[in-house]
Amino acid sequence: MGTAVTEAEPTERDGEPVGTINVFDPHPLNWLFITWNTMEEPIRTDHDGYITMALAESATWRDETSLEVKVRPGVRFQDGAPCTAHSIKNDFDEVQTWAAPHPPGTHLNFHPDSQCVVEDDLTCVFRFPEPDGLILGKFRGFHIASPSFWQTHGFGYKKTGSGEGHW
Amino acid sequence: MIDAPGPWGTGPFTLVEGHSSIDTVMAIQRVRPEFVATNLITGEDRTPRVVLEANREHNSGRTARLERVVFLNDLSPAEALDAVCDREGEIDIVTEVSPADAGRVQDSEHARLVTIDANRMLTGVFNAYESNDAPLHDVRMREALNWAVDRHRIAEEAFGGYAVPLAALTPTWCNGAKADLEPRRRDPARAKELAEAAGWPQGRALRIAGDGSLEGIARMIAADVEDALGIASEIIVVPPEQMVAGARALVEKKLVLPWDVLLNPWFDLSSDNPAAFVHREFFGHDGGFRAGPVDPEFDRIFGELARTIDADRSRALAEEIDRYVYEQSKALFLCAPNALYAVNRHVEFKAYRATFELADTEVSSNHWSRREG
Numbered sequence A: 001m002g003t004a005v006t007e008a009e010p011t012e013r014d015g016e017p018v019g020t021i022n023v024f025d026p027h028p029l030n031w032l033f034i035t036w037n038t039m040e041e042p043i044r045t046d047h048d049g050y051i052t053m054a055l056a057e058s059a060t061w062r063d064e065t066s067l068e069v070k071v072r073p074g075v076r077f078q079d080g081a082p083c084t085a086h087s088i089k090n091d092f093d094e095v096q097t098w099a100a101p102h103p104p105g106t107h108l109n110f111h112p113d114s115q116c117v118v119e120d121d122l123t124c125v126f127r128f129p130e131p132d133g134l135i136l137g138k139f140r141g142f143h144i145a146s147p148s149f150w151q152t153h154g155f156g157y158k159k160t161g162s163g164e165g166h167w
Numbered sequence B: 001m002i003d004a005p006g007p008w009g010t011g012p013f014t015l016v017e018g019h020s021s022i023d024t025v026m027a028i029q030r031v032r033p034e035f036v037a038t039n040l041i042t043g044e045d046r047t048p049r050v051v052l053e054a055n056r057e058h059n060s061g062r063t064a065r066l067e068r069v070v071f072l073n074d075l076s077p078a079e080a081l082d083a084v085c086d087r088e089g090e091i092d093i094v095t096e097v098s099p100a101d102a103g104r105v106q107d108s109e110h111a112r113l114v115t116i117d118a119n120r121m122l123t124g125v126f127n128a129y130e131s132n133d134a135p136l137h138d139v140r141m142r143e144a145l146n147w148a149v150d151r152h153r154i155a156e157e158a159f160g161g162y163a164v165p166l167a168a169l170t171p172t173w174c175n176g177a178k179a180d181l182e183p184r185r186r187d188p189a190r191a192k193e194l195a196e197a198a199g200w201p202q203g204r205a206l207r208i209a210g211d212g213s214l215e216g217i218a219r220m221i222a223a224d225v226e227d228a229l230g231i232a233s234e235i236i237v238v239p240p241e242q243m244v245a246g247a248r249a250l251v252e253k254k255l256v257l258p259w260d261v262l263l264n265p266w267f268d269l270s271s272d273n274p275a276a277f278v279h280r281e282f283f284g285h286d287g288g289f290r291a292g293p294v295d296p297e298f299d300r301i302f303g304e305l306a307r308t309i310d311a312d313r314s315r316a317l318a319e320e321i322d323r324y325v326y327e328q329s330k331a332l333f334l335c336a337p338n339a340l341y342a343v344n345r346h347v348e349f350k351a352y353r354a355t356f357e358l359a360d361t362e363v364s365s366n367h368w369s370r371r372e373g
Helices: A030-038 A085-095 A135-141 A147-152 B077-086 B099-107 B139-148 B151-158 B188-198 B212-229 B240-252 B274-283 B296-306 B311-327 B368-372
Strands: A020-024 A043-045 A051-053 A056-063 A066-071 A115-120 A123-127 B013-017 B020-030 B036-046 B049-054 B068-072 B111-116 B120-126 B163-165 B206-211 B233-238 B261-267 B331-337 B339-344
Touching (some): A030 B013, A030 B020, A030 B036, A030 B049, A043 A135, A051 A135, B020 B240, B099 B111, B099 B339, B120 B139, B120 B212, B139 B331, B151 B163, B151 B212, B206 B240, B212 B233
Parallel strands (some): B206 B261
Antiparallel strands (some): A043 A051, A056 A066, A066 A123, A115 A123, B013 B049, B020 B036, B163 B331
16 A cells, blocks of 8 residues: 555645635544644654654754754744744743653653753754754654743643643 | 644644643653653543634745644544545545545545555564563564464455555664565464474463454454464453553553553654654663563664764664564564545645645635635
8 A cells, every 4th residue: 555545636726725624533643733733843744754844944963962953034923923043942941841741752852951052043052961863853742832822821831730741 | 732722833724723632641660760751641632623724924835725724523433434425515534544444435426545654553562571471571482473473464454455564663664674674474383383482381371452443453363373373362452441551551560461462553753763753662671662671782772873863874773673673573563554534536635654734735626615715
């Protein structure tokens, strides 16, 4: 078996979003799919599942323990607030507050002694106590949210009083 | 996860109505020398409707092509399938279509079937603790079971062909797959020889556990084991109300596990490094699904992989890990089920291996929403 058994009829597109679809998705990860469709992470995955840049324009190792992340220019949150390297650091500091923020397993956790340093509005550098060859994959669970989100709901903050297990 | 609608993100859609969240309970794996814990999903918290609208300010090539996506959560799977197959204007995409319903979708007037080799793995976790009187700590017994079970038949019959037999845990399309690592073809004689060398306790049944949806596959495995090894099986269907406790016992590793083989579906978030999210979870020292003593050799290879930032070296180590778990028969390797979707014929939807993404989904001018609009 492979991809796409039959072809849909051709669609045309004039650049503006058009149409409504209704979806029934009983998948137990629907909560994550909603998050991924509405928030961004530094990286995402393409159709084949391979990592590609998303909110990050690039991610480059400066040395074995320093990863430079350039943020895509001109990004704004849906409420109009700018999304910059400061947003990345803010969300990093939030997630590092918690021992087990992610529901599925410990793999997505950053090393507790990692740091995120902002160099300018579009550049931040992640510094790790030891090389982290799995960091790009971990970025898949690193959802970047607006300041208003953190001030009102956070990941579980309002609903459960904690971010543990609610990222 | 997001508990309330709002303009929270920068993604291609904005969550404008409802929420889809989960409830979790923490499972503590270790408290010393450092605290390690994970979380288990105990329930879903979804509103009947979850509505996404295009974020017109999104500034990447991932800009939404649809104006609106409505997730409907107050239907049964059967009702949803009826709606997409038999009518228009109610449901446009149904995910998680059962292979048993694939033919109906293909034959339907309004829907087509979209499938993809997805990053999903169905695996049997071996209870390999020394304390288990079933000798699954012995690689010969684990290998015997891997030769005894017909994973190709399971893929063909249990999944209607909508699954790919696996050699180990890395699907062929993922980074770290070894081209020369073939899924084992059932070999009862080889299985019997290995099992006799390992020595199975006389009269001891093989205890195979799984949730109700996997009972049929458990029975196929049991029949293969009985046929090849003369070992009877006890099928343990875990009721829904006991799933969380059972999973917590597995993750926390303090209580005696009541099974020998646990059928455990899992997934991967990307195709880049299955060892990180899959192999480590099953066999690593901090893996939630590890059901046996810590494996220093696995941890050695994985530890090097985790510290490697060179892509070529990383790939080589990922291949080494998959080969190691294959040669050690660290689990009962079965298959990678496809993801199946029923999609309205006026909707262009391209499936993703590791997510359910809708930014590049679009509808033709014949779609009900455009005709009505």
